[in-house]
Amino acid sequence: MDLLINPPASRIQICLFKSKRAILLPRNYKISAMIIKEAHIANLHAGPTLLARILKQTYWIVGAKRLIRKIVNKCVCCRYHSKPVKQLMEICRRLVSRLDELLQTPVVISQDQSK
Ligand SMILES: [Zn+2]
Numbered sequence: 826m827d828l829l830i831n832p833p834a835s836r837i838q839i840c841l842f843k844s845k846r847a848i849l850l851p852r853n854y855k856i857s858a859m860i861i862k863e864a865h866i867a868n869l870h871a872g873p874t875l876l877a878r879i880l881k882q883t884y885w886i887v888g889a890k891r892l893i894r895k896i897v898n899k900c901v902c903c904r905y906h907s908k909p910v911k912q913l914m915e916i917c918r919r920l921v922s923r924l925d926e927l928l929q930t931p932v933v934i935s936q937d938q939s940k
Contacts, residue, residue: 847881852888860884861896873897
């Protein structure tokens with residue numbers, strides 16, 4: 826009650842003020858998923874652990890970790906940007922094996938006899 830009359834001054838006091846009055850949300854409500862999606866995008870596609878920490882400051886979503894993991898795993902951007910590394914490694918491995926094949930095959934240089 827004292828905080829409502831005298832607003833918090835420092836950043837630490839503001840964080841404590843917010844975390845003490847976290848908004849309780851059930852996991853199966855659509856607004857919970859919408860808040861998580863918005864926070865995921867606003868925080869540059871943050872991972873599940875970071876996202877849980879960020880959301881905990883303002884919201885208390887019951888069973889949030891599982892819901893956050895589900896939403897992050899479904900994110901198209903995160904999936905798109907995580908795949909190329911694996912594909913690139915596969916391409917490099919194929920190129921190296923192909924290069925080994927090419928280096929082992931003898932090169933035949935034909936001489937043109939029409940000159
Ligand atoms: Zn994402």
